[in-house]
Amino acid sequence: MNMYRIFRAIEEIDPEVYERINTRREAMKEFAQVGKKLSLAALPLALGAMLNKAYAQSNTSASVVDILNYALTLEYLEATFYSMGATQGSALIPNANDLTAIQKISADETAHVNFLKAVIPQLGGTPVNKPNFDFTANGTFADVFSNYQTFLAVAQAFEDTGVRAYKGQAANIMSNSTVLQAALNIHSVEARHASKIRLMRRLNGFSNSVKPWITGNDTGGIGSSVQPVYAGEDNTVQAGVQITGIGGLSISASAASEAFDEPLDMQSVLAIASLFIKS
Amino acid sequence: MKHQNVPVSQDQMLMHKLPRRAFLRYAGFGSIGLTAWMMAASCHKDHNSSPSAEEVTLGSGDVGILNYAYALEQLEAAFYTQVVQTPYSGITDMELSFFTDIRDHEIAHREFFKAALSTQAIASLQFDFSSINFSSRSSVIATAKAFEDLGVSAYNGAGVYLQTPDYLTLAGKIVSVEARHAAYLRELVMTDTFVDSDVVDQNGLDLSRKPSEVLVIASTYIKTKINSQLP
Structure with missing residues (x-):
């Protein structure tokens, strides 16, 4: 991507552009600073954010920032959880391949935290601080960092919640397509994580029924402690279309519910997350 | 971004009506909007050909x-x-x-x-x-x-x-x-x-x-x- 060419194109349409983002040199410098922290893939987003700052009415991005801070809170939760789990090493995660998987997920979640922390200021916002967590959820998961089965159960709940949380906000950030794009790209990574965690639970024998996808509102053998994560996942009607038996074909209610993941609103997600947040 | 799927002809009409700076506010929310706008300049109007079996x-x-x-x-x-x-x-x-x-x-x-x-x-x-x-x-x-x-x-x-x-x-x-x-x-x-x-x-x-x-x-x-x- 040739950044100079993009800046020149903007200059042609709006010669006073740099009065909005300081001088051209300042703009390039500011952009270079951001560029150092972000990968190439994130650069268009940062550029979009800069233009946003220059042209957007200040009140339009407020709710987008709120949503990104909400996402950041959830990413802090996941990143901290996996980091603490991976630190336990084979004492918690006996299988070497599983440990590698947890380390990979940990790296992704930490990357999400850093990405959001870099993007939020570009939209004129302030990233929220990392909360203090209690991953035992006040004793519900007391052995979360010493019992692998408990650890993976909490991991599954976090990933499936994360997928629903991002999905629930997509329509609320449509006004900013660069933010929407990034959120979509995080959303599907959370779903990859969820799939892998569920497969690991199955292959470790922690559940003989759990699948990489969500069947009905089933917790995959974890039980009532995580039931709110799956509330509404048993939906089989999409946009008024009944998916069970659709087209006269033998699509079961289970398959119909599995085929569509359901969004979850911010309030319900925060109610789940708050069980793990001390302050 | 809302405007991206507006057919190109409408997009261009909008561009003529909007002052330059207002257009940038409209297109400049992000790089994807920017790209869409750059591409719109070189696109032709949609034409529909009747579908066949092939x-x-x-x-x-x-x-x-x-x-x-x-x-x-x-x-x-x-x-x-x-x-x-x-x-x-x-x-x-x-x-x-x-x-x-x-x-x-x-x-x-x-x-x-x-x-x-x-x-x-x-x-x-x-x-x-x-x-x-x-x-x-x-x-x-x-x-x-x-x-x-x-x-x-x-x-x-x-x-x-x-x-x-x-x-x-x-x-x-x-x-x-x-x-x-x-x-x-x-x-x-x-x-x-x-x-x-x-x-x-x-x-x-x-x-x-x-x-x-x-x-x-x-x-x-x-x-x-x-x-x-x-x-």
Whole structure:
């Protein structure tokens, strides 16, 4: 991507552009600073954010920032959880391949935290601080960092919640397509994580029924402690279309519910997350 | 971004009416808007050719995107139908069970789009799976993995072109299931490859592909000519 060419194109349409983002040199410098922290893939987003700052009415991005801070809170939760789990090493995660998987997920979640922390200021916002967590959820998961089965159960709940949380906000950030794009790209990574965690639970024998996808509102053998994560996942009607038996074909209610993941609103997600947040 | 699916002719009309600075506010919310605007300058007006058995036309706006998704779901459903009908040698019970699930999910997606698009739906496509050896585990799982990763990148890339919030949410409901499939199939190919760097970058972001890129890749397996004006 040739950044100079993009800046020149903007200059042609709006010669006073740099009065909005300081001088051209300042703009390039500011952009270079951001560029150092972000990968190439994130650069268009940062550029979009800069233009946003220059042209957007200040009140339009407020709710987008709120949503990104909400996402950041959830990413802090996941990143901290996996980091603490991976630190336990084979004492918690006996299988070497599983440990590698947890380390990979940990790296992704930490990357999400850093990405959001870099993007939020570009939209004129302030990233929220990392909360203090209690991953035992006040004793519900007391052995979360010493019992692998408990650890993976909490991991599954976090990933499936994360997928629903991002999905629930997509329509609320449509006004900013660069933010929407990034959120979509995080959303599907959370779903990859969820799939892998569920497969690991199955292959470790922690559940003989759990699948990489969500069947009905089933917790995959974890039980009532995580039931709110799956509330509404048993939906089989999409946009008024009944998916069970659709087209006269033998699509079961289970398959119909599995085929569509359901969004979850911010309030319900925060109610789940708050069980793990001390302050 | 709301304006992206406004047909180009309307877009251009808007551009004439808006003062320069107002236009930038309108187009400058992000680089994708910028790209769309740059591309709009060189695009021609949509033209509709009548679909026949040999070709289909996706259409424009949200209908075009939904037909595009419908085409991809047709491809996946046809593939998994064959996989389950003629399972590869040595398939395990769990693999067959999961492949059957995936087949049903893709059929559900396909039939959903068909029903939702109603009279605006493209015709059923014809496929060419001659490059796939359905009796070989490695051939089947490699193809399945490629289809699922392609599907994830396709939905991720198409989301920003949707104008209707409900459609965006629906696409979101489907893409995460495709991502669950993708991760599972990648694990079948090789352990711990579910988020490898060929699909997830160092910021932890999944890949996106434009419809035009996806259609070129998918065309290997699709006999029917797909006429697309999508980006």
